[in-house]
Amino acid sequence: MIDLNIVSRQLHATALGLTDIVMRAPRQVRVTVKREMIPALADYLRDRFGGRPELILAEDTRTQRGEFTLRYIFELEGADVFVVATAFVPEDDRTFPSLATRWYLASRFEREILDLFGLRPVDHPDLRRLPLHQFWPAEYHPLLKDASPPDKFVDDGTPYPFRHVEGEGIHEITVGPVHAGIIEPGHFRFSVEGETIINLESRLYFVHKGIERLFETMTPAAGVELAERISGDSSVAHAVAFCQAVESLAGVTIPPRAAYLRVVLLELERIYNHIADFGAICTDTGFAFANAHAMRLREEMLRLNARLVGHRLLRGALVPGGVRCDLSQSQVRDVRTTLARVIADFDEVVDIAINNSSVLDRLHGTGHLTEKTARDMQVAGLVARASGIDADARRDHPFAAYGHLQVNVPVFNSGDVWARMMVRVEEAHEAFNLITRALDALPEGKILEAIEALPAGASDFGLVEGWRGSIFHWVVAGEDNSLSRVKVKDPSFANWPALNYAILKNIVPDFPLVNKSFNLSYAGNDL
Amino acid sequence: MTASILIEAIQLLIVALAAPLLVGSVRKLKARLQGRRGASVFQPYRDLRKLLVKEAVISENTSWIFRFTPYLVASVMLLSSLVVPMLTTRTPLGFTGNIIVLMYLLLLATFFLALAGLDAGSAFGGMGSSREMIIAALAEPTVMIAIFAIALRVGSTSLDEIVRRGADDSLLLLNPGHLLAFVAFFIVALAETGRLPVDNPATHLELTMIHEAMILEYSGRHLALIEWAAGMKLFLFLTLLSNLFFPWGVARTLEPLPVAIAFAALALKVGALAAAVAILETSIAKLRLFRVPELLSGSFTLALLAVISFFFVR
Numbered sequence: 001m002i003d004l005n006i007v008s009r010q011l012h013a014t015a016l017g018l019t020d021i022v023m024r025a026p027r028q029v030r031v032t033v034k035r036e037m038i039p040a041l042a043d044y045l046r047d048r049f050g051g052r053p054e055l056i057l058a059e060d061t062r063t064q065r066g067e068f069t070l071r072y073i074f075e076l077e078g079a080d081v082f083v084v085a086t087a088f089v090p091e092d093d094r095t096f097p098s099l100a101t102r103w104y105l106a107s108r109f110e111r112e113i114l115d116l117f118g119l120r121p122v123d124h125p126d127l128r129r130l131p132l133h134q135f136w137p138a139e140y141h142p143l144l145k146d147a148s149p150p151d152k153f154v155d156d157g158t159p160y161p162f163r164h165v166e167g168e169g170i171h172e173i174t175v176g177p178v179h180a181g182i183i184e185p186g187h188f189r190f191s192v193e194g195e196t197i198i199n200l201e202s203r204l205y206f207v208h209k210g211i212e213r214l215f216e217t218m219t220p221a222a223g224v225e226l227a228e229r230i231s232g233d234s235s236v237a238h239a240v241a242f243c244q245a246v247e248s249l250a251g252v253t254i255p256p257r258a259a260y261l262r263v264v265l266l267e268l269e270r271i272y273n274h275i276a277d278f279g280a281i282c283t284d285t286g287f288a289f290a291n292a293h294a295m296r297l298r299e300e301m302l303r304l305n306a307r308l309v310g311h312r313l314l315r316g317a318l319v320p321g322g323v324r325c326d327l328s329q330s331q332v333r334d335v336r337t338t339l340a341r342v343i344a345d346f347d348e349v350v351d352i353a354i355n356n357s358s359v360l361d362r363l364h365g366t367g368h369l370t371e372k373t374a375r376d377m378q379v380a381g382l383v384a385r386a387s388g389i390d391a392d393a394r395r396d397h398p399f400a401a402y403g404h405l406q407v408n409v410p411v412f413n414s415g416d417v418w419a420r421m422m423v424r425v426e427e428a429h430e431a432f433n434l435i436t437r438a439l440d441a442l443p444e445g446k447i448l449e450a451i452e453a454l455p456a457g458a459s460d461f462g463l464v465e466g467w468r469g470s471i472f473h474w475v476v477a478g479e480d481n482s483l484s485r486v487k488v489k490d491p492s493f494a495n496w497p498a499l500n501y502a503i504l505k506n507i508v509p510d511f512p513l514v515n516k517s518f519n520l521s522y523a524g525n526d527l
Numbered sequence: 528m529t530a531s532i533l534i535e536a537i538q539l540l541i542v543a544l545a546a547p548l549l550v551g552s553v554r555k556l557k558a559r560l561q562g563r564r565g566a567s568v569f570q571p572y573r574d575l576r577k578l579l580v581k582e583a584v585i586s587e588n589t590s591w592i593f594r595f596t597p598y599l600v601a602s603v604m605l606l607s608s609l610v611v612p613m614l615t616t617r618t619p620l621g622f623t624g625n626i627i628v629l630m631y632l633l634l635l636a637t638f639f640l641a642l643a644g645l646d647a648g649s650a651f652g653g654m655g656s657s658r659e660m661i662i663a664a665l666a667e668p669t670v671m672i673a674i675f676a677i678a679l680r681v682g683s684t685s686l687d688e689i690v691r692r693g694a695d696d697s698l699l700l701l702n703p704g705h706l707l708a709f710v711a712f713f714i715v716a717l718a719e720t721g722r723l724p725v726d727n728p729a730t731h732l733e734l735t736m737i738h739e740a741m742i743l744e745y746s747g748r749h750l751a752l753i754e755w756a757a758g759m760k761l762f763l764f765l766t767l768l769s770n771l772f773f774p775w776g777v778a779r780t781l782e783p784l785p786v787a788i789a790f791a792a793l794a795l796k797v798g799a800l801a802a803a804v805a806i807l808e809t810s811i812a813k814l815r816l817f818r819v820p821e822l823l824s825g826s827f828t829l830a831l832l833a834v835i836s837f838f839f840v841r
Contacts (some may be wrong), residue, residue: 173650180743181731195816284735286727286813292561358724358812366815508654509816512732 002049002079004029010048011083016041020086024460027397030084038072038087039097046102050077052378053099055461055472056109057487058117060145062091064457068119070096071474073461080397084461089119098124105378105494116143116212131205131526134158142213165191165199173508177206184522188511195507200500207526215486216478220246220320220454223483227473228315231490231524236262236269237466238473238488238524239318244399244462245475246320249454256443258322259401263438264335265314265323266400267431270467271339272301274424274431275346277519281421282353284513285362290353297342297349304338307331322448332439343432350425363418367514369502370415377498380491381469382427383518386412386419393465405437415502420517427467453481468492468521490524530781531617535609537786541793542608542766546758547571549765549801556805571758575751583747586647596643597745597752603636604759613766614789615778616691625684626674630667633719633760637663640753644741651733655740658816662718662725662737665823669715669830676708676833677771686771693774704836709772711830716764718823721757723808725819735813762797765804769796 004023011021011031018041020032033041045051051074059069068089073082089096098121100107110121111130118141121127129136135155141147165172170193177185185206191199211230215223227242228235240262247254254262279294302312309317309325317325327335353359369379374387384391392409394402410426412419454477461474469491478484499518503511551568558565585593610629637659644656678684680702681692718725721738730736733743742753770777776792778785814822 173654175650175734180733282812284732286723286730287811288557288729289561289809292558292563296562356810356812358814361818362812362815507816509735511734513735 002076002081004081007049007076007079007081007083014044016044027080028082028084028460030086032086035070035087035089035096038070038085039099039102041085042072042074042099042102045074045076045083049079049081049083051075051083052077052103053106053109054082054378054470055474055487055489056099056106056113057474057485058089058113058119058143059459059476059485060117060143063145067091068094068117070113070119071459073472073474082397082461094118095120095122097122100124100126103378104376104497108493108497115141117141118144128161131208133205133208134160142210160203162189162201162203163199167193169193170198177203186522190508190511192508195509197503197506197508197511200503200511202496202500204496204522205526207523209523209527211527212486212488215483218483219481220451220475220477220483223475223486224318224320225315227488228318230488230527231492231521232313233273234269234466234468234471234490234521234524235313235315236265236318237464237468237471238490239315240266240400241462241464241466241471241473242475242486243318243320244464245460245473246451246454246462247449248460248462249458249475249477250320250451252321252449252451254322254449255446256401257326257445258447258449260438260442261323261325261327261447262318262400263402263405264327264435265309265317266464266466267435267438268301268305268308268335269314270431271342271428271435272298272305273467274428275301275342277424277516278346278350278353278421278428280516280519281363281417281513282359284516285359287353287356287359290349290359293345293349297346300338300342304335307334319448321451322446324448326447327442332442335435335439339432339435343429346428360418362510362513363421364414364416366417366510367420367502367506367517368414368416369498371413373501374415374498377501378494379469379498380494381465382423382467383420383469383491383495383498385410386423387415388413393463393470397463399462399464401438401441404441405434407434417513417517456480457484459485466491468519468524469495488524488527490521490527492520492522492525495520496525534615534617534781534786538611538613539605539608541613541790542759542762543605543755546755546762547575549762549797550758552798553761553801553805553808556802557809560805560809571754575755578746578751578754579748581747583745583749585749586744588648589646589744592639593643593646593744594749596639597749597756599639600636600756601752601759603632604756604763607632607763608759610686611763611766612686612690612770612777613793614786615781616687616694617779617781626678626686626689627671627684629686630670630674633763634663634667636756636760637719640738640741644744647744649744651736651740651743654734655737655743658737659741662819662823665820665827666715666718669711669823669827670719672827672830672834673708673712673715674771676704676830676837679834679837680704690770690774690777691779693771694777694779703840704833705772707829707833707836709768711826711833712768712772714822714826714829716768717804717807718819720761720764722761722804724811724814724822727813765797765800766793768800769793 008023008029016037017034018031022030053072054075055073057071061069070087072085113119115132137150173190175188177187187203189201190197224239227238230238275294276298279291283291305314306312369387371388374384390411395407408430456479459476464471472489474487476485503514551571555565555568641656641659644652681689726737776789778789
């Protein structure tokens with residue numbers, strides 16, 4: 001079993017010129033690496049530990065140290081260890097070596113860094129814009145500390161360079177960014193032969209709101225409220241990730257009761273989303289019956305949420321240092337009875353739906369995402385688990401009170417809409433079990449630990465398995481209890497490109513169904 | 528003569544006025560079956576009123592076809608309602624229109640809708656039109672053959688004649704050819720009127736639409752006309768199904784009492800078929816698009832068997 005000591009010892013022994021190798025319990029090894037040695041370190045971690053960068057980000061640290069900071073967070077295969085590599089980019093040579101040809105996900109983080117910081121990845125094969133659309137001024141990089149917005153934005157009509165597929169009988173269908181239903185904006189460009197999709201390219205970031213920049217104007221306490229609003233359906237997960245990062249910066253351990261309550265809140269969020277998604281997948285097959293009941297059950301869950309914390313989407317329940325709302329005895333009983341009723345009804349609806357051959361016919365084999373593609377794209381969360389990847393941060397990198405609760409991770413191998421739906425069904429059950437176990441074991445005591453001002457310049461990340469997948473928040477503390485950098489990675493960021501592969505060779509009318517089975521967040525991706 | 532003009536006017540009014548009610552009833556029943564309260568059965572009337580007062584937005588790139596189609600489609604449905612034996616077998620215009628004329632009248636509307644879908648040049652319209660044409664091409668032969676199965680027995684393609692002879696035949700339902708033709712015609716009616724499992728009238732997903740994709744560009748009074756016509760089409764198909772296959776209660780004279788009975792019988796039969804549609808739509812999912820030809824060829828086979836059975840089972 002690979003642990004912190006082993007990784008740290010082996011990193012000491014390499015000839016990669018690493019400095020400042022520090023172990024940070026419970027699961028981090030930090031190293032500083034020279035800019036030009038980044039690919040060598042990445043290759044070493046990949047070959048030796050099966051490591052892959054799950055998050056790459058830049059910080060504008062020119063005022064503190066006269067150069068930019070790059071962070072690479074490597075997750076090591078099958079180990080509860082993250083290697084956080086730090087490299088510096090001088091102000092007068094704003095380039096860094098690219099990992100794009102090694103990991104696709106890295107290539108997207110690097111495009112993001114180019115757009116937002118103006119740091120250029122060298123030897124990157126695809127430097128098209130990512131978060132910023134074509135009309136943003138070329139020299140304006142909004143996350144630079146000294147960036148000032150241009151007086152006015154002029155859209156000169158330059159189109160985004162989509163990949164064109166040519167050939168006899170092939171035509172393009174453009175969909176969005178405005179859709180017929182009440183959903184978020186995203187542009188999809190299909191190249192189809194008849195009804196069969198042979199290429200799909202999506203252009204997102206229509207709701208790029210500058211959330212990361214907004215964090216920098218906030219105190220950690222206020223930041224939680226913004227974190228809750230990153231993606232409406234993952235309020236709790238994002239808030240917990242942010243709180244964990246802040247708590248780790250402050251060196252605070254939250255009280256045990258708060259840790260258990262966080263589990264309850266996270267699983268409540270998981271249940272209502274999984275039930276809603278189950279219904280939505282059914283309605284996209286035309287089986288509206290299941291959806292009508294799923295919506296009813298979701299509503300019961302939302303009302304339960306409102307009774308517990310005063311907000312249907314569980315906002316306002318979390319603060320750095322613990323939780324804000326305690327559960328009384330009667331509320332605990334309310335959770336148990338409501339959940340038991342909802343889960344029993346949900347089972348019945350699921351039974352009706354999955355015993356209907358016309359529904360099954362639509363689900364099986366549709367939108368097949370192979371395990372190979374899922375691994376190559378570093379897909380996260382339930383989409384990964386539906387494609388045979390047995391990974392779940394609740395079990396692999398336990399946080400809150402998950403370490404004390406047994407987390408069963410359902411894994412399906414078929415990678416189709418059916419698998420993604422059934423992962424949801426199983427996880428809804430597992431969430432019910434976890435809540436029951438957490439309430440059984442709920443310790444007495446306080447629910448909030450006071451947090452002093454954060455040490456300026458300190459940085460750490462919080463990792464949470466939300467209902468959609470793993471969420472990273474990288475938080476850097478600034479002077480006077482401010483935040484100098486917050487980087488958010490929603491699982492949607494990794495999963496959106498995988499949709500383009502899952503849909504290949506499917507027919508156009510099946511796209512909404514496949515898309516719904518992924519159910520990715522536009523807001524969480526666009527930030 | 529006045530009586531027959533009157534009966535025509537009544538038929539026209541029934542189709543024109545009851546079509547939204549039929550659509551509303553199917554929706555209401557579906558909602559109840561799903562455990563929802565659902566909108567009032569009169570909601571389609573309100574929708575039509577709303578659409579009629581709203582501005583019609585027309586793309587600059589469209590031709591006259593786009594503006595002409597809603598009126599054509601609605602007129603075709605009204606005209607068809609004069610040909611279909613609804614209350615009596617003595618439809619005055621019956622002699623001009625037999626089953627073949629009726630089917631091609633309906634096809635004319637489909638054809639122009641498909642043209643209009645292409646006219647605006649949007650991706651969805653084109654997609655909808657191409658899908659609609661696939662389905663129409665597969666459905667038309669089935670309609671014809673299913674009707675021929677009955678026409679053969681009667682020896683006439685006149686709708687009036689088929690209904691009259693059917694009403695005389697008390698053992699009608701025990702005829703296997705008749706039942707086969709009914710099932711075939713029912714499946715085709717679902718396809719033609721854009722119901723599940725072929726098309727989903729309740730979807731908001733542009734990429735899965737067929738009928739809705741063709742009319743995506745329409746707004747205001749044009750949309751109102753098309754929605755109204757779609758309701759009338761459903762009403763006509765359900766009427767045909769009721770009266771061709773279960774011709775009980777259809778008046779054979781123009782006396783007030785039989786006509787009143789026929790009206791009640793029609794309401795009952797169409798209501799029962801509408802309930803069947805609602806139950807079906809609640810209990811099945813939409814077919815994958817490329818499974819639709821399989822369904823329609825299945826229905827074609829049934830229709831063919833119905834014809835063949837005529838030669839073996841008298």
